[in-house]
Each structure stands twice: as structure tokens, then as C-alpha cells.
Amino acid sequence: MGKESNILHQRGGARGRIMDIAQEAVLAKGFEATSIEEIVAAAGITKSGFFYHFPDKTALARALLERYLEQEEAIFDDVFGRAAELSDDPLQILLIALKLLAEVVENLPEGHPGCLVATTAYQDRLFDAEVRALNREGVAAWSARFKGYLEQVVALYQPKRPVDLDDLADMVTGVCEGGIVLQKALGDRTAMARQILLLRTFIAMLFK
Template identity: 30%
Template sequence: MKDGQSQATRRAPRGSARARLIAAARDLVRRKGFAATSVDELCAAAGVTKGAFFHHFASKEGLGVALIEDWTETTGAMFAAHPYNAAADPFDRLIAYIELRRTLLSMPLPEFTCVAGTTVQEVFDTSAAMREAARNSLASGAGHVRAHLEAALAAHPVPGVTAESLARQFQVAVQGGIILAKAENDARPAREALDHLERYLRLLFGR
């Protein structure tokens, strides 16, 4: 009788408020940026009240840090689990990684924007905590390809090129591509950035 069902659809199950807030933040921050997203908006989107918000996060900035940390884990798990890691040749794994990033670009624009890259642009000078979380996130993202790059460079050294720096260039191509895609309102420039990255790699490794 107690209309438990409508209650359940209307209100999220207890204990999920934190996760729901982070999910809502991921959506809204990608579309509108961090500063332009208000706490009230976040609560409404998550189906949660303000009391719940400030129970789980000390401040809006706290939510921002948690959002980026969650992003680091989520994307990290996704890349780690992906079959692109299976290829025997490290160079093939790099090409497969780029191909994987290409397929991600077929999603709608707000859904392939990088949470860390977007927010750090806004807050790098106003929130040290969020900047540090973003730095860690981008470094972690570069870490996924660095291992493959080290193996590839061991088999085919390139003078003046380190795995560390080349891994960062992957991030540069991805982040820069996203900016151009946003400006053009079209994923194509981001896809072309990956094409150039792949061509660069092939030239470096003589493939």
C-alpha cells in the first residue's frame, strides 16, 4: 500500500546520494563548466537535497575534487580493461589505443570532453586542490600509454624522444583536439588530431 514503488522512482535509494551527485556533476560540469554549475542545480539533477550535498562534501570545491578523482578512476579502469592492451607488439598497442580514442569521438560532444582538462582550465589559479586532482588525472592518463611507449622505444630507440614526453603528447593531441571540436561544434578536428598523432608515431618508429 505505502506506494513504495512511486517512492522509489521519486527518490533514490539511501546511500547513493554521493555517487548520484558525482554523476550529475560529471554531466553538468561537462556541459556548462564548473563555475556555472550551481549546487542547487546539482542537487536537483541528482534528485537529492542540499542537506545531502553538504553531508557528503565540505564545499563545492570538495565535490569538484571528488569529481575529478572519480574521473581518474573511472577512465583508468576503462582503459585498463580494454582489449586494446592485448596486442603482442607494443607499437600495435599504441595504434589500437589511438583507434580506441577515435571511437570515443563518435559520442555527442559533451560526452567525450575530458572532465580534468575542462575544469583545470577554469580553476588552475583559483583552486589548488582541484588543479592537483586534475594534474594527477592527466598524469594517470598519460601513464596508460607510457608503458607501451617504453616498450616500443626499447625495441626502436628514437634519439631525443622519451616515453614520458611522448606520452604527454598523446594528452596534448586529445585535449587540443577537444578544444577545436568544441569551437567547431564538430568532432572532426579531434579525429584529425589523432590522425596526425598516428602519422607522427609511424614516422618516429619507421612504420
């Protein structure tokens, strides 16, 4: 039968399109509420096409989370990489990176669409141990990254108050996640960026 020609169809194949559509829907409605039928309708394929790419719906969930974690790592690599080109001082790098992160988030046209880690955490009884482990390790990797930067900071700067570096590293993730919830609940697309910048102020205050 004649293929409906959408330019998007040609680029990247159906698998990526399925995942893009599914991710958007999952972040707005939850995983169970996102039906395979609506995904394939929006992707311009058939149900059979879906099951060619994913053995079942849980495989889609796993693939979404894996891809999301990779994308986030890439964003952090980019932001901290750009920050490291602008300064040699670990504290400055961290503060610049947080500024850049706030900018990245603010420049998203519709605001941050939501974090798959948060949705997964709030629906973890839907998923198997593998997906839950993936989520746990994803967050742990973020915290480990931030803790690494913080350790470089405390090697040079004495914190004004005693703080647990693990908690502070977790707070970077936590403020992002909380900022997204605020943004979605309040319908205010600038909330997340403002929360990141406020955390940045606190970190600046803590070390100088």
C-alpha cells in the first residue's frame, strides 16, 4: 500500500520515531496510559511494525530509559566540558556549569518536558528489577559525577559549614527533579532554571 510521505518518516527510521512519540506521551500521561495504538498511529506505522522493533511494551520502557540516561550524560558532558574550557578553577567550573545548565533548560522552547527517571521512580511497580536497577544506577551515576566535581572543589576551598558531599551531590539531581515538578505543577516553564540558579547561589555561598 502507498506509504504516507512524511519527511520525518525518512529520517532515523521508525524505531527512533516510536521512542520519541512514546517518551513525550509517557512524560505527560504515564507509561500504562500510553497505548501502543496511539504510538503507532502517531508514528504512521502499524501495530505489527511496533512489535517488529520491541518484543513487548516493557522492552520499550527499558529502551526509553537507556536512551534517556545516555542523552542526559551527553548534556552533562557538554555543559561541564564547556565550563572547563572557560576556567581552570574547580569551583568556577562548577558554577559556570550550573549557569549553563540553567540556560540549556531555559532555552527549551516548551520548557523541560519532564524526566524519565522521575516518571519511572513514581511508577516502579510497573517495571521489573532490571528497569528499576537501571534507574537507580542512572541517578547514582549523576550523583557520582557531581560528587567528583565537588571533591575537586573541597580540595581547594574550605566549606563555610560542614556538609555531606554525597547529600550535596544528590541535591543537584534533586533540585533538577524538584524544579521539573514545580514547572509542571505550576505551569511555569522558568521554574526549573530558577531553582538551578538558586542552588548555584547556595553552592557559591558555601565555598566562598
